[in-house]
Amino acid sequence: MKVQKEKVKVVLRFIYVILGNLHRAWMIPKMGYYARHVEKYSEEFRYEYDRYAIRLMNHTGRIKTKAYGMEHLPKEGGYVMFANHQGKYDALGIMLSHDKPCSIVMDDARSHFPLVKQFIDLVQGKRLKLNDLRQSASIIREVSKEVKQGRKFIIFPSGGYEHRNGNYVDPFKPGSFKSAMRAKAPIVPVALIDSWKV
Structure with a gap:
């Protein structure tokens, strides 16, 4: 019964955030425009625009993100953040808390929904592409190369979040750490707590 109430709360909050941000729908094509013109808009500018959109959604949904231990992040160079995966807000919460531009490795099937794509x-x-080993290996090589060049990435080593796992850590997928190991880059563990409630 308690789990059912929690699910209803999550769905209602999601609907509330969507409806509360309908007047900001003009931002979606603008995000797409910025993404298509990377030569014109710096990585920092695009990242800050992403964070601006996240802050607006958080304000509407009354979502508060707290981050601790940011002083322990490597000061220079690239690194990979590995986080437990609880739900749709995970990457957004990390990006909101992370001041320097970072990117994400995501399941192709889930990455084409409106707003997620942008x-x-x-x-x-x-x-x-989870079922394409060649493409997966190619992505791992790309991430390794970009991390060596100083970029930062978020990876969820457990893969998806088929069920609401609460604050438990699901088993990691084999090969999750290959990109960081190949780049000989720092591995930054990230613990998400109660992100599944958003």
Whole structure:
């Protein structure tokens, strides 16, 4: 019964956030425009626009994100943040808390929904086709190369979030850490708590 009430709350909040932001729908084509013109708009500008959109959604949904331990992040160079995956807000919460531009590796099938596509495109996220081993290996090589060049990435080593897992960590997929290991880059663990409630 308690789980059912929690699910209803989550759905109602989601609907509330969508309806409360309908007047900002003009931002979606603008995000797409910025993403298509990376030569014109810097990575920092596009990342800040992403964060601006996240802040607006958080304000409407009364969502508060708290981050601790940011002082322990590497000061220079690229690195990969590995986080437990609880729901749709996970990457947004990390990006909101992370001041320097970072990108994400995401399941291709889920990355083409409206608004998700624009968020991913703005940060030049990588789309991973889970059933295509060649494409997956190619993405791992791309991420490794970009991390060596100083970029930062978010990876969810457990893959998807088929069920609401609460604050438990699901098993990691084999090969999740290959991109960081190949780049000989720092691995930054990220623990998300109660993100599944958003």
